[in-house]
Amino acid sequence: MGEESRKLDVILFPFLAHGHMIPMLDIARLFVSRGAKATIITTTLNAPTVLKSIQNSQKLGAPIDLEIFPFSTRQVGLPEGVESFEQAIGLDMFGQFMAATDMLRSPLEQLLESRRPDCLVADMFLPWATDAAAKFDIPRLVFHGTSCFSLCAIEVLRLYPLNVPLSDDEVFFLPHLPGDIKLTRLQIPVEYRENFEGQFKRFMNRIGESEVKSYGVIVNSFYELEPAYADYYRNDLGRRAWHIGPVSLCNRNREEKAQRGIEAAVDEHDCVKWLDSKEPNSVIYICFGSMAIFSSAQLHEIAMALESSGQQFIWVVKGRGDIRENDQEWLPEGFEERMEGKGLIIRGWAPQVMILDHQAIAAFVTHCGWNSILEGISTGVSMVTWPLGAEQFFNEILVTEILKIGIPVGAKEWGKVGSVPLTVKQEAIEKAVRQIMAGEEAEEMRNRANRLKEMALRTVEEGGSSYSDLSSLIEELCSKSKGD
Ligand SMILES: O=c1ccn([C@@H]2O[C@H](COP(=O)(O)OP(=O)(O)O[C@H]3O[C@H](CO)[C@@H](O)[C@H](O)[C@H]3O)[C@@H](O)[C@H]2O)c(=O)[nH]1
Numbered sequence: 174m175g176e177e178s179r180k181l182d183v184i185l186f187p188f189l190a191h192g193h194m195i196p197m198l199d200i201a202r203l204f205v206s207r208g209a210k211a212t213i214i215t216t217t218l219n220a221p222t223v224l225k226s227i228q229n230s231q232k233l234g235a236p237i238d239l240e241i242f243p244f245s246t247r248q249v250g251l252p253e254g255v256e257s258f259e260q261a262i263g264l265d266m267f268g269q270f271m272a273a274t275d276m277l278r279s280p281l282e283q284l285l286e287s288r289r290p291d292c293l294v295a296d297m298f299l300p301w302a303t304d305a306a307a308k309f310d311i312p313r314l315v316f317h318g319t320s321c322f323s324l325c326a327i328e329v330l331r332l333y334p335l336n337v338p339l340s341d342d343e344v345f346f347l348p349h350l351p352g353d354i355k356l357t358r359l360q361i362p363v364e365y366r367e368n369f370e371g372q373f374k375r376f377m378n379r380i381g382e383s384e385v386k387s388y389g390v391i392v393n394s395f396y397e398l399e400p401a402y403a404d405y406y407r408n409d410l411g412r413r414a415w416h417i418g419p420v421s422l423c424n425r426n427r428e429e430k431a432q433r434g435i436e437a438a439v440d441e442h443d444c445v446k447w448l449d450s451k452e453p454n455s456v457i458y459i460c461f462g463s464m465a466i467f468s469s470a471q472l473h474e475i476a477m478a479l480e481s482s483g484q485q486f487i488w489v490v491k492g493r494g495d496i497r498e499n500d501q502e503w504l505p506e507g508f509e510e511r512m513e514g515k516g517l518i519i520r521g522w523a524p525q526v527m528i529l530d531h532q533a534i535a536a537f538v539t540h541c542g543w544n545s546i547l548e549g550i551s552t553g554v555s556m557v558t559w560p561l562g563a564e565q566f567f568n569e570i571l572v573t574e575i576l577k578i579g580i581p582v583g584a585k586e587w588g589k590v591g592s593v594p595l596t597v598k599q600e601a602i603e604k605a606v607r608q609i610m611a612g613e614e615a616e617e618m619r620n621r622a623n624r625l626k627e628m629a630l631r632t633v634e635e636g637g638s639s640y641s642d643l644s645s646l647i648e649e650l651c652s653k654s655k656g657d
Pocket of ligand 1: 191192193195196317318319433434460461462463464465489521522523524525526541542543544545546548562563564565590
């Protein structure tokens with residue numbers, strides 16, 4: 174980047190959830206690596222995680238500034254110390270959490286007024302950010318964090334709601350979307366089912382409207398991955414969008430990959446040593462993102478399936494509080510002794526990007542959170558898809574039907590993010606795990622996944638489409654700020 178971009182001043186405001194904060198930190202690093210100045214906003218209790226990432230970035234000579242806003246828990250009835258979406262969801266306090274989040278608008282406006290940055294990149298869950306930025310004539314870019322395919326699917330469902338009552342498992346086609354995309358009523362989020370009214374639907378409408386009024390959208394994906402939907406989003410839905418991903422690829426060496434996100438519950442060196450002792454493409458990795466907490470009954474079913482599948486695995490298990498205290502509720506007796514050397518359980522946070530990048534990993538059982546999928550694509554692994562809620566059933570279609578690099582475990586019903594009841598039995602899990610690890614079909618999927626990985630690596634290098642999209646965005650923002 175030339176002289177101009179060095180002057181670009183970008184403020185980034187992620188939503189207070191790890192699945193949103195982590196990619197936004199990568200985006201900040203991307204801007205800085207291209208000569209811009211970047212500031213991340215977060216709240217007091219989220220500051221240590223952000224600070225860790227910022228310090229890593231600083232070591233690489235790419236400093237990012239931090240701006241800390243206080244989070245008003247008490248005024249909205251949230252317990253003290255609840256500053257992340259994951260915690261609020263666990264307490265079933267979505268409304269209160271969003272009310273406290275809305276109160277961040279005022280310190281944001283003060284910051285924008287005094288700092289007058291060239292641009293504000295704010296998460297989709299902060300729909301008021303467009304108007305806040307407009308007050309000071311600052312362009313606001315929206316960051317959703319999901320695939321372009323899901324952005325299109327959600328928007329067509331918002332614009333053309335289902336008006337006819339369908340039975341739960343009746344198949345329907347997503348209207349207008351290229352590719353004849355089939356879904357059942359139970360797979361789509363409740364707010365898009367016929368005649369549904371409620372707080373979350375009104376909120377999603379606010380998000381849709383604020384996106385239309387914003388300067389444009391930053392997408393963590395790359396054009397070649399989903400060209401039909403990138404074109405549909407731009408040409409048919411009329412969005413100005415820049416595809417700049419996979420953003421996780423800005424973490425280049427093992428240390429950076431291991432350090433991404435919050436502190437891991439496993440020593441990274443032990444983890445690598447364990448993986449180094451395995452043959453290439455011989456281990457399956459199981460992890461369901463930062464938010465989902467599985468019931469003991471469902472965890473038990475996964476354990477039984479992993480054991481009977483005979484496959485080697487790394488399984489990430491999360492719980493509320495210390496999961497180890499409840500081991501006897503979900504872990505079959507003697508499981509870890511029997512699995513010694515064959516399977517590794519990580520209780521808590523795993524260094525996911527580092528693990529996925531290891532040559533021993535062949536496949537990934539994922540809940541289809543978009544970061545996880547894109548990280549899987551960037552490392553060439555095939556997937557067993559197990560969507561739970563949010564937009565994950567759409568992402569599953571992209572992986573299994575469009576990209577053809579995954580097998581569905583057979584999850585049928587969209588659920589609320591957070592607690593996961595028992596829905597998928599041992600036999601189905603075992604079957605999918607065996608299918609993705611061995612046989613001709615598994616090999617073909619892995620080959621396709623590897624081709625996508627090569628494309629992903631190319632797209633973020635100079636001359637690649639994501640690299641060029643970020644260049645055009647930076648150039649456009651620079652010209653705008655100079656009044657060209
Ligand atoms: O033990 C863990 C668990 C997660 N991660 C990282 O945390 C992120 C998790 O993101 P994602 O896979 O997208 O899952 P969620 O945390 O569930 O993400 C939420 O946000 C995503 C982006 O908007 C949506 O696609 C999902 O549906 C929504 O649940 C990824 O970068 C992972 O690498 C780790 O590093 N270690």
